[in-house]
Amino acid sequence: MKVTFLDLPNFLGRQNVERVFGCTYTLYPMPNIFSLLNAAIIRDSGIKVRYIDMANEGWKLKKFTRFINNDDSDAYVFHSVNLSVKSDIFAHSLIRREKPSVALIYTGPAPTYFTGSFLTDNNTFVVRGESDYTLRDLVLRLENRQKVFGGLNGISYLDGGNIINNPMRPLIDDLDALPFPARDLLNNNLYYNPKLDRRPFTAMQTSRNCSYRCSFCVPNSFNFARELEHKKFNANLKPPVRVRSAANVIQEFRLLKDQGYKAVSIIDDQFLWQEERTVSICRGIRELGIEWGCLARADHISDKIAEELRLAGLKYIDLGIESFNQNVLNDVCKDLDVERAYQAIDILKSRGILVKINLILGISPLQDKAVILDDIARARKIGVDAVMFSIATPFPGTVFFERAKLNRWIVNKEYRPESVQSKAIIDYPGLTHKELDSLVRKANLSFYFAPKFILKNIKRIFSPLSLYRGILALKRKFL
Secondary structure, eight states: OEEEEEEOOOTTSSSOBOTTTOSSBOSSOOOOHHHHHHHHHHHHTTOEEEEEETTTTTOOHHHHHHHHHHOOOSEEEEEOOGGGHHHHHHHHHHHHHHOTTSEEEEESHHHHHSHHHHOOSTTEEEEOSSOHHHHHHHHHHHHTTOOOOTTOTTEEEEETTEEEEOOOOOOOSOGGGSOOOOGGGSOGGGOOOTTOOOSSEEEEOOEEOOOOOOTTOOOOHHHHHHHHHHHHHTTTOOOOOEEOOHHHHHHHHHHHHHTTOOEEEEOOSOOOOSHHHHHHHHHHHGGGOOEEEEEEOGGGOOHHHHHHHHHTTEEEEEEEEEOSOHHHHHHTTOOOOHHHHHHHHHHHHHTTOEEEEEEEETSSTTOOHHHHHHHHHHHHHTTOSEEEEEEOOOOTTSHHHHHHHHTTOBGGGSOOOOOTTTOOOBOBTTBOHHHHHHHHHHHHHHHHTSHHHHHHTHHHHTSHHHHHHHHHHHHHHHO
16 A cells, blocks of 8 residues: 655645644745654554645646556555645645545644535545554554444445544544654755754654643644644543653654654744753763754743853744733733733843744734834844744633634634735734734844844845745744
């Protein structure tokens, strides 16, 4: 049996969808390690696998249809997010014209939540939530030409025209038992992160989900699928955090070093869990010479941790600040003291670590235009290296979505997928979605075109490759 994983282009729009975090269109190409992990698990079972990043390779519709006509795969697997739903379903229809019986399998948050939208025939399947072993078991059943899928927990399918949602599969406790993603299937020349200077570049995940209770939060797309599935079957409770051991993470870093990688982004929702684990990882990779970055909560930053991170080669850190207004943070259950955020930024800057902060506009009805403008001004004043300004979006499955529905904040009363970096779908009393669109554009222009920012980054800007990447990212941001 031959299984092909496809990251599809956006056939219905100008920009491709970024599928790792799943909330925006692509600003820079990130390898989809979720599909690569699934591919590694299936390959370990003796199945032939292939991965094609059609989106980042620049495939167009004509090339895609020609590929489908000539390809001999027995199954195709797609990792789908909310922004990609319409295009992915369109691609489904194209495949079905030529291959009515080939297995089409969907993973990710969109099919986990909008399951029925994907199930249009008896040869289409959804692997909900944590896909690792469930996808493997489904593929093995398909290889053996089994037609009965009862007892295979974690999947959905059609039977006699009816949608069958099998029960949730128990979460994986031992993440160390999983193989490392099958990065050998990649074209490594495609990928980079503008916050990291070196290449080849890849991504890594060392933990799953976050224990905090932020009402708006959407984790990375694999973790979001895991969270949606767990909430559905467990009285809306978030799934427990699972972490890989320090030894296992160090082993993967060493493998990446042997494979020639020079830069890594850790895409955990929150990398800095237990201090002992963090210190062990840092000391275990210190001599590898790999530059890397991660995401973290500000209240997990200390002088000790920052120094360990610096010595281990950490180049940047993304901090989820969301707003500098304490009332706003309290309203969205961020459980973060604003002063602690300022302290974390100062600690990291003192170690020479690049600091990127994430600010969300319209995250709370308490965040009126004046508060947003103050957040933008503070972001410029504190001297961080980058800011991701985004618009609060009520993703189905979040507390914010339920709150927005109840208070009729959603424009036209119906959720529709939009990029969180450019288009609002909420209206507050006194703050419209059009004003939010304008404010996020103003925020980006005022920060990234400020003389202070340009002078600070002049060395990197005058590197031809960095200049090209920066212009490309800004172009995509403002489209």
